[in-house]
Amino acid sequence: MIFSDGTLSAVSFALLLGITCLCDLSKGSPDFSGYLSKVLRNYTEQACDGDFLSVRCPPRTTITVQSAFYGRRGASDPQQCPHTYQALLSPYSTREDDRYCSVSTALQKMLDECQDRRSCQVLVNSRVFGTDQCPGSSKYLIVWYKCRPKCQSSVALQVLTSRCQGKKSCLVRASTRDFGDPCYAGTRKYLSVIYTC
Template sequence: TLPALLISFLQLICAHICTHAVPCTLQAGVLNILSANYGRTDSTTCSAGRYSEQITKTDCYGTNTLSEVTNRCDGKSSCVVPATNSVFSDPCYGTYKYLSIKYSCVVHNVSVTCEDGYSTLDCGNDVIQIINANYGRTDSTTCSHGLPDTILADTNCYASGTLSIVATKCNGKSSCTVQASNTTFKDPCFRTSKYLTVSHHCLPHPVRKYLILQRGINHPFSDFLFPIHSIHFKKSSALQSRSTIFGKNHLPRFVVFFNYD
């Protein structure tokens, strides 16, 4: 199964609301942003009480919307996004805008490995996709048994390269092992006892040939040579939810998303 994309949601946030929470329930997992736009694409959404000249322009797109929302929300259980020009800049002056976000909730597995231990991820016959990872310390209780308080006090400890390192070692494989150590990751907080936290989910094996990861992480599935316009898997009833997949020299930010019945 691919629980990550069983449910997708669309939120429309009018500019006067200013901020809005984008949630995934604890049971549903973490956010996976599919698309986002700050602007206006129709004349009816968020139109109450507006002058006609404020809602007539319907080809208004904020070019940085997807990257901004992704940075704020991807991999989190919830996030708050302000629908304002100060966040996205103004894509169409004089037009009343709104923020639309399409997202899915990714059911994920979480592993925690204390410093100098080994984290092993295993998806059996499926393949691994890393959602989030951090080597450091974000609370004083995890991996704390028998340790002095002095090396547990720093709970704002994040190794900036953790996600890319773990993704490179694990994405697309059925299993992988990563050591939670300063030799694998740079030491983000000297004299603090650290641990490795990894969130991942397992993708069905048939998706392997067609999956391209976002944000330019090096990945063995990224060698597309030509456009593909539709993909069907009869047994899993899978259908891509975006219309076109482009070659690796023309990659959009989000390339392939599958819906499974």
């Protein structure tokens, strides 16, 4: 509860959301529009069997995996990877690469490896993704992702707890001096607190 004199009453905190950022484009730095365009776009990365797939987001953002596909979409797929050496030796390689196959664990694997990180690298290989639905066929991994801003103070809970825990009321000013500046230059910030009495 916030009293009319601007103080905050709190006996204990149930949850602190921390400092979250609101973007103010009119007061941002010249680099902010470039940063914002990178954050708002959709990314796609692809790698063939045996290669590493690298996913990376700009500073102060983290990966949000939207979808993933590991397998083969058939001969008509324009994103086909070249036949593997093993597949070239197989008399059925052409027929095998014409069929559709996918692994259902691709999305979960990419979430486990990359979600909420700034960058990650995954070996594209059927052993990594589980059961091989089309042995002998060359397969590939495609990942669709976004870069989500990561802009929260890591000390907000500590600061509020030390100033307000066990008191009938407390006054806390939301400032970068007290909470640091985890956001991109020119980003307006606010403090949000959830508490119980």
